[in-house]
Amino acid sequence: MELTPAVFLVAFLGSSLLHSSHQSLKKTFGPSSKDSLCNHMLKHLHNGARITVQMPPNVEGHWVSTSCEVRPGPEFLTRSYRFYPNNTFQAHQFYYEDNHCTKPTYTLVIHGRLRLRQASWIVRGGTEAEYQLHQVQTVSHTAAKAKELSQRLGRSCRGATRGPWEPGMIYELWNEEGGFDCSKELNFTMHELQLLRVEKQYLHHNLDHLVEELFLGDIHTEPSQRLYYKPSSYQIPLQNAKNHDHSCIVCRIIYRSDQFHPPILPPRADLTVGLYGQWVSQRCEVRPEVLFLTRHFVFHDSNHTWEGHYYHYSDPTCKHPTFTIYAQGRYSRGLPSTRVMGGTDFVFKVNHMRVTPMDVATTSLLNVFNGDECGVQGSWQVGVEQDVTVTNGCVALGIRLPHTEYELFRMEQDAHGHYLLYNGQRPSDGTSPDRPEKRASSYQMPLVQCSSSSQRSDRSRGEDAEPTLRHHNGASGRRGGCGECVAALLITALLRLCQS
Numbered sequence: 303m304e305l306t307p308a309v310f311l312v313a314f315l316g317s318s319l320l321h322s323s324h325q326s327l328k329k330t331f332g333p334s335s336k337d338s339l340c341n342h343m344l345k346h347l348h349n350g351a352r353i354t355v356q357m358p359p360n361v362e363g364h365w366v367s368t369s370c371e372v373r374p375g376p377e378f379l380t381r382s383y384r385f386y387p388n389n390t391f392q393a394h395q396f397y398y399e400d401n402h403c404t405k406p407t408y409t410l411v412i413h414g415r416l417r418l419r420q421a422s423w424i425v426r427g428g429t430e431a432e433y434q435l436h437q438v439q440t441v442s443h444t445a446a447k448a449k450e451l452s453q454r455l456g457r458s459c460r461g462a463t464r465g466p467w468e469p470g471m472i473y474e475l476w477n478e479e480g481g482f483d484c485s486k487e488l489n490f491t492m493h494e495l496q497l498l499r500v501e502k503q504y505l506h507h508n509l510d511h512l513v514e515e516l517f518l519g520d521i522h523t524e525p526s527q528r529l530y531y532k533p534s535s536y537q538i539p540l541q542n543a544k545n546h547d548h549s550c551i552v553c554r555i556i557y558r559s560d561q562f563h564p565p566i567l568p569p570r571a572d573l574t575v576g577l578y579g580q581w582v583s584q585r586c587e588v589r590p591e592v593l594f595l596t597r598h599f600v601f602h603d604s605n606h607t608w609e610g611h612y613y614h615y616s617d618p619t620c621k622h623p624t625f626t627i628y629a630q631g632r633y634s635r636g637l638p639s640t641r642v643m644g645g646t647d648f649v650f651k652v653n654h655m656r657v658t659p660m661d662v663a664t665t666s667l668l669n670v671f672n673g674d675e676c677g678v679q680g681s682w683q684v685g686v687e688q689d690v691t692v693t694n695g696c697v698a699l700g701i702r703l704p705h706t707e708y709e710l711f712r713m714e715q716d717a718h719g720h721y722l723l724y725n726g727q728r729p730s731d732g733t734s735p736d737r738p739e740k741r742a743s744s745y746q747m748p749l750v751q752c753s754s755s756s757q758r759s760d761r762s763r764g765e766d767a768e769p770t771l772r773h774h775n776g777a778s779g780r781r782g783g784c785g786e787c788v789a790a791l792l793i794t795a796l797l798r799l800c801q802s
Contacts, residue, residue, distance in 0.1 A: 340580045340752035344596055344613070347586055347620055352503050355618075358418050358429055359500035361385045365516045365540035366556040368547070369714075370403035370567055374523045374727065376642045376743040378403055380565055381540060382556050383516075390415050390436075393492070396556075396564045401572075401644035406564035407447040410488075411439040411472070416495055424534055425497060425588060427618030428517075433495040438476040438485045441561045442469045459484035470562065489525045494518040497533040499618075502545075514542035520590070523730045523744065531730065534590040538747065549717035573713040573721075575636050575646040578603035579756055581723050581749035586620035590730060594618055597749060599723075602756045607632050608650070616661075623660035628687075630654035631704070636711065642743050645710045652705040655695065658687040673697070707734060708741040714748070722748040 367380040378401050382394040393412040399405040414435040422428035442448035452467035455475075461482025463473050475484040497519035504512055518540070519533020541550065543557045552567055559565040583596040598611035610629040616622045631652040639645035659665040659682055668682040676696035677688035695701040710726035726735065726742025735741050 338580075338753065340582050340598060343582050343750075343752050344598060347583065347596055353619070354502045355427060356500045356502065357421065359498050359516075361416070361418075361498060361500065361516060362387055363514075364543040364557065366543050366546075366553050367538075368541050368550050368552055369538070370398070370401060370552075371538060372401065372642070372744045373521050374742075374744045375525055376401075378643075380552075380556050380567070382559060382565075383540060385416065389417060391433075391495075394559070394561060396559070401642075402570050403565070403567040404569050406443045406566065408440055408442045408451065409561045409564055410475075410485075410490065411437075411441070411561050412492060413437040414492065418498070422497060424532075425618075426594075428497050428499045428536075431495055431498055433492055434478075435476065435492065436478055437474070438490065439472050439474050439561075441472050442467060443564055445469050455484045455487055458487050472561065486529065489528050491528050493528070493531060494521065494533060494537065497536070499536065501539070511548070512545045513547050514545045515539035516542070520730070521744075523727055523742065527730070535588045547717075551717070570714075572644045573715065575711045575713045575723075576603070577601040577608070577633065577636070577648070577711070578754070579751055580753040582752045583747070584750050585747065586615070586618060587747050588618065589728065590732065594620055596620055599749060600756050601633075606634070614660075625660050625664045626658045628656045628658075633709075639710060641741075642710060642712075645712050647741065648709045648711060650707045650709050652707075653703055654689075654691045655701070655703060656687050656689045656691075657696070659684055705734075705736070707736055708738050709735070710742045710745070712745065716750075721751040723751065724748045 362385050365381075365383045365385075367382070371379050371381070373379060378398040380396045380398075380403055382396070383391065384393070385391045391412075391414055393410075393414075395410040395412070396403070397407050397409065399407050412435065414433055414437075417432045417434075419430040419432060422430045424430075440451065442451060448467040448469045448471075451473075452463070452465070455462035456464060459482060461480060462475075462484045467473060474480070475488075475490075476482065495518060499517040501515045501517070502512060503515075516539055517536040520535040520537055522528050522531035541547065541553055543553060546553045552565075555567060556565045578601050581597075581599045581601075583598075587595055587597070589595065594615040594617060596613045596615075598613075600609040600611075602608065608631060611626070612629075613620070613626050614624050616624050629652050631650060631654065633651070634649040636646040636648050639647050657668075657677070659668055662684055665682045665684050668676075669680050671679070673679060675693050677690050677693065682688065690696045690701070691703060695703040695705070712724045714722045714724070716722055724745035727744045727746050728742075729735060729740060733740070
């Protein structure tokens with residue numbers, strides 16, 4: 303996918319925001335005295351959340367997963383990566399049969415060399431890197447997996463070890479001198495090392511409790527495309543084994559593991575996904591197509607309606623707003639996923655949407671579009687929300703209402719007892735999961751529950767709060783946000799404008 307126009311767009315939008323981020327944030331979230339807990343948590347992120355970013359990143363050390371991760375497929379795994387002072391690395395990827403990572407099936411052991419390059423021009427705040435593999439090995443942990451791998455690779459890879467494989471034995475899939483590569487048969491790649499970001503923060507403002515996180519590039523949602531995909535977003539981060547959250551039991555288990563003793567995480571029961579209350583982002587999130595955003599969902603389980611508030615920014619710390627979208631609709635009753643263990647399938651419908659440009663550049667771009675099928679032609683103003691429901695969405699942006707998406711959710715509790723909500727990873731090709739076969743098999747960064755009530759205390763309920771945004775087309779006084787289903791389409795349309 304051509305990303306150069308996106309970089310131009312973000313640079314263009316960002317240039318007009320550097321002098322006005324404080325006022326824009328105040329305009330977005332309103333007076334602090336009127337904030338709900340949910341908006342307070344979001345404002346904490348936009349105020350920096352005491353996070354520092356290393357540029358260039360120092361990745362030396364031992365980095366481990368903080369949970370059982372889910373990759374597209376689905377694949378369940380944990381990771382343990384070591385980066386050494388001489389720029390070499392050793393990576394362990396432990397794969398499992400189940401979604402709680404209690405039944406290991408096989409491990410990949412990867413040796414190579416990493417070379418940091420320049421700051422990424424695709425994803426602001428990231429660093430590009432090159433890697434070279436020296437060796438890839440595998441160890442099976444069950445007789446069934448050993449038999450499966452030996453048969454699968456024996457048929458398709460001439461360099462694979464012949465004869466039956468044994469569990470607990472290490473076998474070579476590739477080395478730089480061997481003249482064969484069996485790792486491709488597993489859709490294996492380490493392209494995640496092509497994009498890196500290291501963040502540091504002090505938990506609870508305690509200078510003695512430093513946590514370091516390593517973000518590596520995202521994995522393409524279509525497994526067959528992994529070998530050709532250059533990351534444009536991030537996976538859930540690894541934590542530094544030396545400087546990690548002390549409540550992370552999983553970190554300690556993985557830290558002590560190796561290819562012959564894979565980590566076995568504590569068994570957990572699947573939580574029933576209850577879509578009720580309010581949920582917000584825990585960090586400034588990154589999406590492909592150079593999207594930076596925070597999210598705020600409100601679910602009304604009494605009538606199965608939902609509200610999605612997405613706040614978009616031009617920078618990786620979410621300080622410079624560009625636009626917001628508010629989406630509203632209905633959702634179905636959840637059904638256990640037949641494809642992703644531990645997941646629950648939902649169908650979401652969007653039937654109402656409002657858009658608010660938050661800076662001059664975005665406003666100017668929206669005003670270029672002709673026709674009255676995306677609000678009122680030429681009427682867009684900074685900070686003025688327009689209801690595009692009456693025009694059945696926004697044809698110029700490729701958005702039509704009503705819109706349907708096939709979603710995947712899962713729910714967990716973290717070590718502090720907070721409920722976390724994961725929803726499906728967006729397709730890497732920028733499309734929408736608008737058909738059942740496009741439903742996700744992996745997840746985005748989780749949201750945290752900020753209120754068990756769906757009754758908002760801010761100005762979306764019209765209670766006392768002073769107006770902080772003006773409204774057009776008779777839209778009601780609700781703060782702008784964003785529906786996930788339309789966010790990528792908005793950027794896509796703006797990119798087309800840049801290309802024209």
